[in-house]
Amino acid sequence: MADPVDLEICIPNCTRQGLAVQDRLISLMESFEYSVRDVFAMRLSLEEAITNAIRHGNRQDPDKQVHVICRVDEIRIEVIVTDQGEGFNPEDVPDPTLEEFIERPSGRGLMLMRAYLSVCEYSEGGRRITMVRERNSPLPILED
Amino acid sequence: MSKDRRIDIEDINGVTVARLLEKKILDEANIEALGQELFALVDKDGRRKVILDFTHVEYLSSAALGKLITMHKKMMTAKGKLVLCCIRKEIHEVFRITQIDKILKLCGTLDDALGMF
Numbered sequence: 001m002a003d004p005v006d007l008e009i010c011i012p013n014c015t016r017q018g019l020a021v022q023d024r025l026i027s028l029m030e031s032f033e034y035s036v037r038d039v040f041a042m043r044l045s046l047e048e049a050i051t052n053a054i055r056h057g058n059r060q061d062p063d064k065q066v067h068v069i070c071r072v073d074e075i076r077i078e079v080i081v082t083d084q085g086e087g088f089n090p091e092d093v094p095d096p097t098l099e100e101f102i103e104r105p106s107g108r109g110l111m112l113m114r115a116y117l118s119v120c121e122y123s124e125g126g127r128r129i130t131m132v133r134e135r136n137s138p139l140p141i142l143e144d
Numbered sequence: 145m146s147k148d149r150r151i152d153i154e155d156i157n158g159v160t161v162a163r164l165l166e167k168k169i170l171d172e173a174n175i176e177a178l179g180q181e182l183f184a185l186v187d188k189d190g191r192r193k194v195i196l197d198f199t200h201v202e203y204l205s206s207a208a209l210g211k212l213i214t215m216h217k218k219m220m221t222a223k224g225k226l227v228l229c230c231i232r233k234e235i236h237e238v239f240r241i242t243q244i245d246k247i248l249k250l251c252g253t254l255d256d257a258l259g260m261f
Binding site for chain 2: 015016019022036037040043044047048051055096097102103104105106107108109111112115140142
């Protein structure tokens with residue numbers, strides 16, 4: 001069994017840098033031969049978490065940074081993304097599938113992460129998100 | 145025409161087929177540019193029958209979903225029709241999770257989509 005790989009990266013508050021981090025973590029998953037489905041789930045979740053950190057957490061402030069910690073092994077990938085913003089309460093984010101919100105163009109990122117991840121937990125007052133995807137996870141579960 | 149366009153346009157029997165060219169609709173700048181190109185189909189060109197062909201799309205984020213919803217609303221306001229087709233399974237799941245499949249018209253093949261007009 002291959003040894004776990006740990007990464008710690010601090011990026012400027014820039015979505016291009018966020019994409020570069022995504023590519024690096026996805027390459028790691030591929031080196032551990034995760035499935036296309038697992039990779040899709042994690043890339044989508046990384047995009048949402050890092051974009052949220054840059055846009056909503058750090059409010060596009062170029063002087064702030066986003067901190068990313070990752071551990072990949074044969075069983076799962078865990079990523080922790082931390083911003084330097086004021087935080088938020090995830091419970092305040094409305095359900096985007098409700099009739100009054102369904103046609104809103106924003107507010108679906110958190111819902112997607114929750115659907116695809118085994119663990120999707122905010123801490124540090126909403127400044128930190130911990131994301132875990134298990135290998136060959138059945139998520140997302142969709143009702144017929 | 146810009147070299148950096150995000151969609152390829154074809155007219156088939158009076159219906160505009162817009163093929164999304166990016167595999168990954170993730171980057172914020174790309175999504176913004178894609179939105180502008182899509183909205184111009186309705187606002188600038190006055191097109192009222194539009195199919196979005198997702199053949200090439202492997203990833204898209206919630207920000208991209210936002211542009212599709214805005215496009216849908218623009219088309220509804222203009223009393224036009226918007227249909228999406230050739231959507232791979234993973235992307236279809238994203239539409240289902242967010243329940244956007246309830247407001248957007250999704251079809252299997254391009255022929256299926258053309259048959260909606």
